[in-house]
Amino acid sequence: xxxxxxxxxxxxxxxxxxxxxxxxxxxxxxxxxxxxxxxxxxxxxxxxxxxxxxxxxxxxxxxxxxxxxxxxxxxxxxxxxxxxxxxxxxxxxxxxxxxxxxxxxxxxxxxxxxxxxxxxxxxxxxxxxxxxxxxxxxxxxxxxxxxxxxxxxxxxxxxxxxxxxxxxxxxxxxxxxxxxxxxxxxxxxxxxxxxxxxxxxxxxxxxxxxxxxxxxxxxxxxxxxxxxxxxxxxxxxxxxxxxxx
Numbered sequence: 001x002x003x004x005x006x007x008x009x010x011x012x013x014x015x016x017x018x019x020x021x022x023x024x025x026x027x028x029x030x031x032x033x034x035x036x037x038x039x040x041x042x043x044x045x046x047x048x049x050x051x052x053x054x055x056x057x058x059x060x061x062x063x064x065x066x067x068x069x070x071x072x073x074x075x076x077x078x079x080x081x082x083x084x085x086x087x088x089x090x091x092x093x094x095x096x097x098x099x100x101x102x103x104x105x106x107x108x109x110x111x112x113x114x115x116x117x118x119x120x121x122x123x124x125x126x127x128x129x130x131x132x133x134x135x136x137x138x139x140x141x142x143x144x145x146x147x148x149x150x151x152x153x154x155x156x157x158x159x160x161x162x163x164x165x166x167x168x169x170x171x172x173x174x175x176x177x178x179x180x181x182x183x184x185x186x187x188x189x190x191x192x193x194x195x196x197x198x199x200x201x202x203x204x205x206x207x208x209x210x211x212x213x214x215x216x217x218x219x220x221x222x223x224x225x226x227x228x229x230x231x232x233x234x235x236x237x238x239x240x241x242x243x244x245x
Contacts, residue, residue, distance in 0.1 A: 008031075143169040
């Protein structure tokens, strides 16, 4: 068992997840770098090790409950708890809104929403064992109903992201509902859960057209992962502060 804080980052073999894993490890956390394909995670971990950053690559597919169970068993065996869960794994389908079909929506929600439910539900016993548990759901500024309905320009092609933005709005509601439920449970009230909006970040998801670096995008995620006990709970933030739902 380790005295260091233990973190799991899903979808961490590249882009934003990889940078979050890097920054958490630099804070002396034991970081499990989750990836759907273990070989890619192993390669990413080797790249970080070349920079002096040590992480543990693990295979996790958030759409496969058996995969999540296996990571939970490893955490229980090696650490007996989980202190930080970063729900970063996500996917997108780009298609004109009028052409998006239900199958595409299910594909996106399976990862971006149902995958988060699977991961949180499976790992709650390990989070319960932590002295200062934190959950960060990686959402998107485009998930804001207020900003979207007001015509905010988020960058990129808004006409192509109906499925993605809808799933991230649902993810924000998960954050609210989990937060309120945890507060009512004496065994879970220690958990602080928040949604993070990294901004228009240059990753594969944005075809590297984003105007923010992964370092900038990771800033709010890491901040929410390392909140003090009196930090915010059940909120939606970018690195400038609270965002409207």
